[in-house]
Amino acid sequence: MFDRTTLGLLAATCMTALPAAAQEYSWTPDRPINIIVPWSAGGSTDQVTRVVAPIIEEALGTEVVVVNQPGASGSTGTAAALDAPRDGYTWTANAIANNATYAVTGLVEDTTIDDYHIYLHVANVPLVSVNADSEYQDFNALLEAMETGSVTVGTAGVNSSGGMALAAIREGSGTELEGARMITYDGGNPAVIAAASGEVVATTQLAVEQTEMIRAGRLRALTVLSDEALEVEGIDPVPPITDFIPDFEVAADYFGVFIPVGAPQEVYDTMDQVWEDHVMNSEALKTYATDRGAVFLPSYGDAALERAMPVVISEACARVTRGEAVLDPSEIGIDCPEEG
Structure with a gap:
């Protein structure tokens, strides 16, 4: 059996656990x-x-x-x-x-x-990452391959953050990066998985879509499209793209x-x-x-x-x-x- 004090406390607890909408908001x-x-x-x-x-x-x-x-x-x-x-x-x-x-x-x-x-x-900020088994150890090496070689880049499409990041890298580098070929997927997650599996060489999707694969050792992050290094627990600091393209515009x-x-x-x-x-x-x-x-x-x-x-x-x-x-x-x- 509960005394009146206990019942009162239980009632108060239940009231505070009720959805706030009924008490505080004009739309229910x-x-x-x-x-x-x-x-x-x-x-x-x-x-x-x-x-x-x-x-x-x-x-x-x-x-x-x-x-x-x-x-x-x-x-x-x-x-x-x-x-x-x-x-x-x-x-x-x-x-x-x-x-x-x-x-x-x-x-x-x-x-x-x-x-x-x-x-x-x-x-969110985009990352440029490559498959962990890729030959590219830093962004300068990848950028050179994008200029003169053949690099497949997985994104969620031209209007996605990854697609826009790749376009921004083209503009910032001052070259067409004719060796970079974008492969599009239905979302950032499939694009990142494609890079992690080796289906494409690289991805320019957002950090939030890549961190788990980087922690798992399936992707290697080369640069972040920011003017500051990306520091996330369990991942080595990722250098900013301004280390490689000093006048790169970041928003x-x-x-x-x-x-x-x-x-x-x-x-x-x-x-x-x-x-x-x-x-x-x-x-x-x-x-x-x-x-x-x-x-x-x-x-x-x-x-x-x-x-x-x-x-x-x-x-x-x-x-x-x-x-x-x-x-x-x-x-x-x-x-x-x-x-x-």
């Missing part, structure tokens, strides 16, 4: 929320979304389902999220530079970053969850508060970032957009430089700096 979902990840399972977007989804689920007291819908450099799933009813129950996840520039490349027409309410969580690659506009305002008000209350101080997300080589940087709304605009501008304008643009970025509110 009455069915599961779907987050469409437009890449295959195991890649960078999928990984971090599966860390964030349970945080949201616990806060709202409703199921949050991660749905992988890969294809066409992430544009298939993104279009599906935009085409879904604007009721607050279908979201998407991605690198913000992708959602902001799909229209520039024509992969998703008539869309801009203004089509979403933005919720960012981590920043942080921010990832997040995006809710299409048009839902009831209470959806966004609630998610703003959930982000503030739970995501921005999440120990689970901090641990993920530290373990995988990402940077814990949650933000939302205007602050998130301001933080991410350098990478949005960089990627949109790079599309023009590379001849990949079918739409001038200025038509969707992105002004490219004048050359010279």
Whole structure:
């Protein structure tokens, strides 16, 4: 038997264990929320979304389902999220530079970053790694082979972080790197596995997709696309690409969850508060970032957009430089700096 004091303590404990949504938030979902990840399972977007989804689920007291819908450099799933009813129950996840520039490349027409309410969580950096049995011991050796030899590079496609990283290396090196041949996969995880298995020589996908394979001794990291070395527990420090290409331009690659506009305002008000209350101080997300080589940087709304605009501008304008643009970025509110 319990006395009244014990019963009171149990009741208080149960009350605090109830989902916060019923007590704190203006929106209480009455069915599961779907987050469409437009890449295959195991890649960078999928990984971090599966860390964030349970945080949201616990806060709202409703199921949050991660749905992988890969294809066409992430544009298939993104279009599906935009085409879904604007009721607050279908979201998407991605690198913000992708959602902001799909229209520039024509992969998703008539869309801009203004089509979403933005919720960012981590920043990611690409790594250049080779199969552990590869002859290339440092980035200079690989770069020379990319210029004069034949190097297959696994990525998740031209619009993926790995594809954009390879394009940036081409630009930064000042050569076409005609010996580098990109092999595309449905996501970052398959691309990394291809490099680890020897199906391709190298990969330029994100650190979070590669760290486990590097720890396992199946990949050798040569450089990180950053101006600082990458230091992750269990891995030797990875030198920054600026050690090899001093004037290489670096812009942080921010990832997040995006809710299409048009839902009831209470959806966004609630998610703003959930982000503030739970995501921005999440120990689970901090641990993920530290373990995988990402940077814990949650933000939302205007602050998130301001933080991410350098990478949005960089990627949109790079599309023009590379001849990949079918739409001038200025038509969707992105002004490219004048050359010279």
